[in-house]
Amino acid sequence: MTTPMPSPVRSSTAKAAKAVTRNLAELMWIQYPGHFHHALSKAIVSPETVKSRFFDHRISRYEPGAYVESHVHKLQEQIYHVLAGEGVLILDGEHRVVRANDVTFIPPGVVHEFHATGTEPLVFLVITSPPTDDALPK
Secondary structure, three states: OOOOOOOOOOOOOOOOOOOOOHHHHHHHOOOOOEEEEOOEEEEEOOOHHOOOOOOOEEEEEOOOOOEEEEEEOOOOEEEEEEOEEEEEEEEEEEEEEEEOOOOOOEOOOOOEEEOOOOOOOOEEEEEEEEOOOOOOOO
């Protein structure tokens, strides 16, 4: 006896929201303000690219010597997940050497900057929520 497959659940927002699949090769490298010396990123999921409300997800590739200047977020939480290379992450003045497989959570209010200090490119994911520091999503 075969068990029938359940009917798919459809939310009331199914027509408004759309799932998106992207390949990194489709995306251009961008150097955002406050990033220097080939500190490049690709916006994978963001309000501008896929109309996300709660996330900004990027992959970044910093050449040796590249960095993002010191900054702080009022509302945003961030996760830095290092995939390759080495760097120094400065959190509220504390220097931390990070390398592949290190994951750092940065809550709002922590002053931070990131420097590619190794001899190979520093490659990492940045997950930010909410996507902007102006206001929480409605």
